[in-house]
Amino acid sequence: MTPQWSVAYREEVLKLATWCSENNLALNTKKTKEIIVDFRRHSTDLAPLYINGEGVERVHTFRFLGVFISDNISWTVNTTAIIKKAQQRLYFLRVLRKHNLDSSLLLTFYRASIESLLTYCITV
Structure with missing residues (x-):
């Protein structure tokens, strides 16, 4: 039935x-x-x-507007994807710091590429 x-x-x-x-x-x-x-x-x-x-x-899981939604309403898949992306971008930040880039430029790079990633859809 x-x-x-x-x-x-x-x-x-x-x-x-x-x-x-x-x-x-x-x-x-x-x-x-x-x-x-x-x-x-x-x-x-x-x-x-x-x-x-x-x-x-x-x-069981799909991506909608950059956010992974799963059928058990767990944020594990989404959090894992964000962490992976953030780690990749942190590598570039370390390379820039290694080449003695000015700290204001490092901060700008961090805010544009890493902080924006971490704070996107944070209210969800």
Whole structure:
């Protein structure tokens, strides 16, 4: 038996697809991802989602506007990606410092390339 919320969800997706076609918009199902956030102890395995006859890929994690979102609402994947990028950029900061670059320029580089990365979407 299909859960009530699943039926409502699929109806909303169908309404979205209909609205898009009526307003001359195309849904690119190859770029569309489905993520299911379910914290119940006994989650049911749902049937795949289809839009205009094409299957939608179900994922556990995806990137949206530079932020990784996972189905368990954990920030582990996002934090790991940010740390990796920050470490790569810190290497360049060390190279610049090694070549005796002025401290004001080092600070500018840090704020532009590292601090901005660390503070992006921090309110989330």
